[in-house]
Amino acid sequence: LEPSHKWRRVLLKVSGEALAGDQTQNIDPKITMSIAREVASVTRLGIEVAIVVGGGNIFRGSSWAGCSGLDRSSADHIGMLATVMNAIFLQATMESIGIPTRVQTAFRMSEVAEPYIRRRAIRHLEKGRVVIFAAGTGNPFFTTDTAAALRCAEKVLLKATNVDGVYDDNPRRNPNACLLDSVSYHDVISRDLSVMDMTAITLCQENDIPVVVFNLGKPGNISKAITGEAVGTLIGG
Numbered sequence: 001l002e003p004s005h006k007w008r009r010v011l012l013k014v015s016g017e018a019l020a021g022d023q024t025q026n027i028d029p030k031i032t033m034s035i036a037r038e039v040a041s042v043t044r045l046g047i048e049v050a051i052v053v054g055g056g057n058i059f060r061g062s063s064w065a066g067c068s069g070l071d072r073s074s075a076d077h078i079g080m081l082a083t084v085m086n087a088i089f090l091q092a093t094m095e096s097i098g099i100p101t102r103v104q105t106a107f108r109m110s111e112v113a114e115p116y117i118r119r120r121a122i123r124h125l126e127k128g129r130v131v132i133f134a135a136g137t138g139n140p141f142f143t144t145d146t147a148a149a150l151r152c153a154e155k156v157l158l159k160a161t162n163v164d165g166v167y168d169d170n171p172r173r174n175p176n177a178c179l180l181d182s183v184s185y186h187d188v189i190s191r192d193l194s195v196m197d198m199t200a201i202t203l204c205q206e207n208d209i210p211v212v213v214f215n216l217g218k219p220g221n222i223s224k225a226i227t228g229e230a231v232g233t234l235i236g237g
């Protein structure tokens, strides 16, 4: 990655789990505030920021499907609603420190947020507003990583999560697993490095979207990733 201001417009994916921090509550307001502050600092540099939020801190469809007769589609609809909760929380936090922010949802909830309209989202970004995309792709059986790849603004996906990046093996199973500076899409897929689901990673590969995976919990990381400083792991060709 080249230093400083490499990206004019970025898509930041904030995973739900990272929003929870080590709180017992679903959302840690200290984390949403630190995201807001870091995003504010880069929007001041003129970089346009769009965000896709996950929902795993509140509800993950795949974990609930099958419980008490809950079918997968219904569970995933609940999961997508969870992302809307996170989006509204994040929007309120951003606006409390003066960042104009719009939420767009992949299915209509017009009393709460705008529907997703690509051209309108771009217009908001051009006007210096942050756009938060909620409700994933709007379809069950997908993830918000896939939504992030689909919405990817200017060909870079920055995935803020609760691990430092991509390891060469599962660090929970293998204590000698090493953090990688960079890795190819092919290796992520063939070695099943489980940083994103297959649909999301193959979509990035097919469209040459570089992905930077980094830890949201470390102060400064969001602005580093957005301004193109080396952080976490770069997944690319």
Ligand code: UDP
Binding pocket: 014, 015, 016, 017, 053, 054, 055, 056, 057, 059, 060, 061, 062, 075, 076, 077, 078, 079, 080, 081, 082, 083, 135, 136, 137, 138, 139, 140, 141, 142, 143, 144, 145, 146, 147
């Ligand atoms: N979800 C879905 N379709 C999508 C995106 C998300 O059905 O396009 C549902 C799914 O149930 C998922 C939940 O929303 O478990 C939360 O999203 P995700 O797991 O991607 O959040 P994250 O892992 O980023 O916290």
